[in-house]
Amino acid sequence: MAEQNILLRMEGICKTFPGVKALDNAQLTVRKGTVHALMGENGAGKSTLMKCLFGIYSKDAGHIYLDGKEINFKNSREALDNGVAMVHQELNQALKRNVMDNIWLGRYPKMGSGKLPVVSEKKMYDATMKVFDELGVKVNPKTVMSTMPVSQRQMVEIAKAVSFNSKIIVLDEPTSSLTETEVEHLFEIINMLRDRGCGIIYISHKMEEILRISDDVTIMRDGQYIATRAAKDLTMDEIIRLMVGRELTNRFPPKDNVVSNENIMEVQGITAMYSHLKDVSFSLKKGEILGVAGLDSSGRTELLENIFGYATRKSGKLFKNGKPIGNKTSRESIQNGFALLTEERRATGIFGILNIQENTVISSLKKYLNYGFVLSNKKMAEKTKWSIDAMHIKTPSQKTKIRSLSGGNQQKVILGRWLLTQPDILLLDEPTRGIDVGAKYEIYQLILDLAKQGKSVIMVSSEMPELLGVCNRILVMSGGRLAGEVNADTATQEEIMTLAAKYA
Amino acid sequence: MQNFKALSNxxxxRYIANWMLDHAMIIIIILMAIYVQSQKPAFFKIPSLVNILSLTAVRLPMALGVAGCIILAGTDLSGGRVAGLTAFISAILLQKAGASGKFLPNLTPPNLLLVILAVMAIGAIVGLVNGFCxxxxxLHPFIVTLATQMITYGVYLTVSGSKQISSLDTSYTTSFVTKSLFKIGPTSVPMYVLLAIILTAIVWFIWNKTTFGKNMFAVGSNEEAARVSGVNVLLTIVGVFMMAGALYGYTGFVEAARLGGSTATLGLNYESDAIAAVVIGGVSFVGGTGKISGVILGVFMMQLIMSGMTFLGISGNVTYIIKGAVILVACILDMRKYMVKK
Known part of the structure; x- marks a missing residue:
């Protein structure tokens, strides 16, 4: 690589948090006019490295050079002013304000000569339209953000980055909520920016995308730099090998559960009151693992929440073992033998400041009463021990705070919590989100074991290989409706994608 | 709603019920007003209407100040006591020369404009403390402004020794603040209505046309996004609370003149009336939303209730119950709009 072509060079970056070495001599070199994929498992240090670039964290050691000059940004605004922008996965926007107010936030164009702090709406509108025309974004700058779909809000965020004349644009998981057409549009924009000489840092877990769009790939593991290769020389297996650090021959345990012929549950035409979920019908067999695929906001989560009574149904019927059931509230559903593992583990799953025992017994407290009203510490400790052993939870003790465990272990605690309510039907929403590849395997194994015990599982996931590798059958949701059903043993990812785009 | 006709019955x-609920507060108040009118036909006559409008003008500046704090997803409880303090200061500075028991016996009343600026500055200082903390x-806005409310009241009691101040200079009262601008029929419209209109116009301009105003809405809507975009969040918060403080200071100035003096109870609960009015006017505690027109409407509606109760001869004690209920209902109806329904 010729020195003059290098736009950004980060070298020897170290960052230590209390007890953890988050970055250990990490490096990244981005060439002008290229898309550079940054890959690694969760916790590999990708986002910490980016936060060091933007000055959100101060690095302990190392140097960052932009266009050959050493830089050390103190905050993201300084980075933006110097042409380094980031589009975050969780879009950080003022939702009650309109599009242009968001784009020009912190640097509103002013009236006249700009000496008075009076905002010129006209200048702001014109400047916004200029950027939108360039990028082919069709959004009215006066639309209030909260009324737009996530995909459009993301386009606005990219437009904002472009409006700063950024040389480096970091895209963090940009396609997770986009339809196929929207992804194509995004790739067009990325190609255009690349042709202009921008350096794009592309963070994603979707390997097909990475191999398609990127020029270079840098792989990180455990906070360390592993390798930088040209994307055309890499294969998916090679990337996984570099990311995991070992040959990962079996990503999934053998699918040896036996699906019975009996239906355990029948869903007839459920339509949600407050979301776009519409007229979904299907049946679930005893011992079956039923996958639910679809894009973000295709109604996957809403489907589980409506079955569980966490969301309000407008119409539709549920039957368990042939008998009609209500499932109008979560409490009723738990009594009917249902369990729901929620998507946002931190927000709606764990009680962070409580310990593992408290987190384990919370859904089945009535079972640990003595004399009908005194909680028995002994009974609770016994059941928690059972859960820790059965789920293979790695923890120093039952009294350890759950937030100090890794994501995978937290998820196992919650699974254990639900098993103590003795459910027949487990609804799992993204059970492996934010969990390392190794720990994922253990979760898959647990799910299969449950199915082998005759329990039925409905599992929502954004990762298609995971659905194909673990499930018996897959429902595909699109635009709030059931777009189709495929056999997980014979279906391909393309088939699922086509169905997922049906009503999107 | 695009196709109302296309909907099932x-x-x-459900759509009509939702619309009614979204506008419930205003519907309730209008119904109340119609009831008062049916009982006491003088309610919607010119003298009564001008009176309601004048009182709206008195309460509007404080409501505008509080509204800014609520747009920041905060609140401000210090308003009433700041107005009490600045009413006292205005009153002692502008007491008639030679009044018996004059608080500052040797002072000849200074220039009015100077006094207005001074009391607004005093209010702004309290706002500075609020915003900075x-x-x-x-710190949570509730705690900070509760503390400054107490401190302000304590300062007032200490300095005044709980003395009532009266006999104000007429250049301050009847020749300025309560001076008749013009008459509608037999009823005169006082100067402070014009002052309120001017202040409202200024606040409207600041909210809608300046970078500071836009930053205020952005910080209220998503503080982190504003920070990442390089908005000086601290300065914005301090600015909003200082502006509010200045408006409370102005309220004290007008109230002392209007009521002819200052007492220990002047300003009591003004802030809760203002908060209630602002919430009725659609400024949400969720933050980031609110309009000047809404605030004006809210203060007017609140005044309509108050005057209506006076007309019906409802005792001041019961008034509190009704005011409290209004605040509660207004907040419930507001949260209803932002509740994420599952």
């Missing part, structure tokens, strides 16, 4: 019913130390 059940959905139509919130922005810098991340």
């Amino acid at each position: 059940k959905d139509k019913g 919130m922005g810098k130390f991340k």
Whole structure:
């Protein structure tokens, strides 16, 4: 690589948090006019490295050079002013304000000569339209953000980055909520920016995308730099090998559960009151693992929440073992033998400041009463021990705070919590989100074991290989409706994608 | 709603019910006003209407100040006591020369404009403390302004020795603040209505046309997004609370003149009336939303209730119950709009 072509060079970056070495001599070199994929498992240090670039964290050691000059940004605004922008996965926007107010936030164009702090709406509108025309974004700058779909809000965020004349644009998981057409549009924009000489840092877990769009790939593991290769020389297996650090021959345990012929549950035409979920019908067999695929906001989560009574149904019927059931509230559903593992583990799953025992017994407290009203510490400790052993939870003790465990272990605690309510039907929403590849395997194994015990599982996931590798059958949701059903043993990812785009 | 006709009857019913609930506060108040009118026909006559409008003008500046704090997703409880303090200061500075028991016996009343600026500055200082504690130390607005409310009241009691101040200079009262601008029929419209209109116009301009105003809405809507975009969040918060403080200071100035003096109860609960009015006017505690027109409407509606109760001869004690209920209902109706329904 010729020195003059290098736009950004980060070298020897170290960052230590209390007890953890988050970055250990990490490096990244981005060439002008290229898309550079940054890959690694969760916790590999990708986002910490980016936060060091933007000055959100101060690095302990190392140097960052932009266009050959050493830089050390103190905050993201300084980075933006110097042409380094980031589009975050969780879009950080003022939702009650309109599009242009968001784009020009912190640097509103002013009236006249700009000496008075009076905002010129006209200048702001014109400047916004200029950027939108360039990028082919069709959004009215006066639309209030909260009324737009996530995909459009993301386009606005990219437009904002472009409006700063950024040389480096970091895209963090940009396609997770986009339809196929929207992804194509995004790739067009990325190609255009690349042709202009921008350096794009592309963070994603979707390997097909990475191999398609990127020029270079840098792989990180455990906070360390592993390798930088040209994307055309890499294969998916090679990337996984570099990311995991070992040959990962079996990503999934053998699918040896036996699906019975009996239906355990029948869903007839459920339509949600407050979301776009519409007229979904299907049946679930005893011992079956039923996958639910679809894009973000295709109604996957809403489907589980409506079955569980966490969301309000407008119409539709549920039957368990042939008998009609209500499932109008979560409490009723738990009594009917249902369990729901929620998507946002931190927000709606764990009680962070409580310990593992408290987190384990919370859904089945009535079972640990003595004399009908005194909680028995002994009974609770016994059941928690059972859960820790059965789920293979790695923890120093039952009294350890759950937030100090890794994501995978937290998820196992919650699974254990639900098993103590003795459910027949487990609804799992993204059970492996934010969990390392190794720990994922253990979760898959647990799910299969449950199915082998005759329990039925409905599992929502954004990762298609995971659905194909673990499930018996897959429902595909699109635009709030059931777009189709495929056999997980014979279906391909393309088939699922086509169905997922049906009503999107 | 694009196709009201295309909806099923059940959905139509739901749509109408939702519309009614979204506008429930205003519907309730209008119904109350119609009831008062049917009982006491003088309610909607010119003298009564001008009176309601004048009182709206008195309460509007404080409501505008509080509204800014609520747009920041905060609140401000210090308003009433700041007005009490500045009413006292205005009153002692502008007491008639030679009045018996004059608080500052040797002082000849200074220039009015100077006094207005001074009391607004005093209010702004309280706002500075409020905003700084919130922005810098991340304290909850409730706690900070509760503390400054107490401190302000304590300062007032200490300095005044709980003395009532009266006999104000007429250049301050009847020749300025309560001077008749013009008459509608037999009823005169006082100067402070014009002052309120001017202040409202200024606040409207600041909210809608300046970078500071836009930053205020952005910080209220998503503080983190504003920070990442390089907005000086601390300065914005401090600015909003200082502006509010200045408006409370102005309220004290007008109230002392209007009521002819200052007492220990002047300003009591003004802030809760203002908060209630602002919430009725659609400024949400969720933050980031609110309009000047809404605030004006809210203060007017609140005044309509108050005057209506006076007309019906309802005792002041019961008034509190009704005011409290209004605040509660207004907040419930407001949260209803932002509740994420599952």
